[in-house]
Amino acid sequence: MDDRMSYSHGVEQSNEQHFLEQPKVLVLDCPAIFSFHEKKFEKKFHLLKAWESPLPMEEFLKNHARSVKVILSSFKTRITADILNLLPWVELIACESTGVENIDLVECRKRGITVTNAASAFxxxxxxxxxxxxxxxxxxxxxxxxxxxxxxxxxxxxxxxxxxxxxxxxxxxxxxxxxxxxxxxxxxxxxxxxxxxxxxxxxxxxxxxxxxxxxxxxxxxxxxxxxxxxxxxxxxxxxxxxxxxxxxxxxxxxxxxxxxxxxxxxxxxxxxxxxxxxxxxxxxxxxxxxxxxxxxxxxxxTPHRAGFTEQAFFDDFQLLVGNIESVFSTTNPLMSPVMELV
Known part of the structure; x- marks a missing residue:
C-alpha cells in the first residue's frame, strides 16, 4: 500500500470512528431548519433520519430504541405516548418551533422527559x-x-x-x-x-x-x-x-x-x-x-412561513445545538426549556 492509499484509508477510518462516536439524535420528520443548517447538525450529531428509512416507522424506532436519548422535533412532528413507548431512553425532545402542541407534554412530564422549544428565536x-x-x-x-x-x-x-x-x-x-x-x-x-x-x-x-x-x-x-x-x-x-x-x-x-x-x-x-x-x-x-x-x-x-428568515434559523440552530448538547454534557445547561414542564 503506497503512502496515498495508506493516508486515504486512515482518513476513512478516522471519519468512521468520528461518526460512531457522535451523539445520536432521532429526527422523525424533516424539519424546516434543515434547509439551512442540516450539514452543520451532521458535523455535531449522528442524525437518525426516520423519514429516509425504507423500514416501517415502528421497526425503525425499535432498532434504535436503546441508543436514542434525544429527539429533534419539527413543528409538524406528532410525538405521542405510543412513540415514547418505543423509545424508553429518551431524555430530551428539542423542538425547532415555538409551539409544542404536537407533543404529549403530560406524557413527557410523567416520564421525566424534558421538552425545549425555539423560545424567542422567531x-x-x-x-x-x-x-x-x-x-x-x-x-x-x-x-x-x-x-x-x-x-x-x-x-x-x-x-x-x-x-x-x-x-x-x-x-x-x-x-x-x-x-x-x-x-x-x-x-x-x-x-x-x-x-x-x-x-x-x-x-x-x-x-x-x-x-x-x-x-x-x-x-x-x-x-x-x-x-x-x-x-x-x-x-x-x-x-x-x-x-x-x-x-x-x-x-x-x-x-x-x-x-x-x-x-x-x-x-x-x-x-x-x-x-x-x-x-x-x-x-x-x-x-x-x-x-x-x-x-x-x-x-x-402565506405558507406557514412567518418568522422564516436566515437570522431566525441561525438563532434557532444555536438553541437546538445548545439544548441537545446539554444531554451529553455535565456542564452545558438547558437553554430554552418549556416552562410547563419545569
Missing amino acids: VEDVADMAIGLLLAVLMKIPAADRDVRFKLWPQNMTFPVGHFKLREKQVGIVGLGNIGLQVAKRLEAFGCSISYTSRKEKHNLSSYKYYPKTQELAINCKILIVCCALTDQTHHIINRNVMEALGKDGIVINVGRGPLIDEKELVKFLVEGKIGGAGLDVFEKEPYVPNELVELDNVVL
Whole structure:
C-alpha cells in the first residue's frame, strides 16, 4: 500500500470512528431548519433520519430504541405516548418551533422527559409578518401587484381600494405573549390603541385594555391579530360568535396556528362579506387551503412561513445545538426549556 492509499484509508477510518462516536439524535420528520443548517447538525450529531428509512416507522424506532436519548422535533412532528413507548431512553425532545402542541407534554412530564422549544428565536420576525399581513390586507397589496404583473393597470382604473387607514385604529391581540407584545410594540408606531385577551391580565401594561373574553375584544376592535398558543382551550378561539362581533369591516390576522380559527366559519363569513378580510399564515389542515380563500382579493395567504428568515434559523440552530448538547454534557445547561414542564 503506497503512502496515498495508506493516508486515504486512515482518513476513512478516522471519519468512521468520528461518526460512531457522535451523539445520536432521532429526527422523525424533516424539519424546516434543515434547509439551512442540516450539514452543520451532521458535523455535531449522528442524525437518525426516520423519514429516509425504507423500514416501517415502528421497526425503525425499535432498532434504535436503546441508543436514542434525544429527539429533534419539527413543528409538524406528532410525538405521542405510543412513540415514547418505543423509545424508553429518551431524555430530551428539542423542538425547532415555538409551539409544542404536537407533543404529549403530560406524557413527557410523567416520564421525566424534558421538552425545549425555539423560545424567542422567531418572535421578532413573526411579529413583523403579522404587521406585513395586516398592511397587505388593508391596502390590498397582492391584488394591486397582480394588476401590474398581468398588465391590467392601463385597462383597470377601478383597481381595488384599501379598506381603511391603520393609523389610530383599535387593534385587538389574541394572546399577549412574547409575539403578541412585539406586535403591540409595532402597532404603537401607527398610533393604534391596543386591547388584548390572554390567559391572565398583564397588570404591568396598564396602557393596554384587557378583555377576559375574545368576543368582547372583537366587539371593541376593528382588527384582531391572533398569536396565542394552540391548546384545548384556544382551539377555535376565533369562532362564529367572535366573527359576528367583529363585524363586516373587521380584519382577522393569524400567525399562530390554523386551528385557532374555525376555518369553515371564516370562509363563510368572508365569502358572504360578513367580515372585511383576513391575512393567514396558517391553516387548519395544512398544507390544504380552501379554494374559496384563494379566490378572494380581500384575503392574503402565506405558507406557514412567518418568522422564516436566515437570522431566525441561525438563532434557532444555536438553541437546538445548545439544548441537545446539554444531554451529553455535565456542564452545558438547558437553554430554552418549556416552562410547563419545569
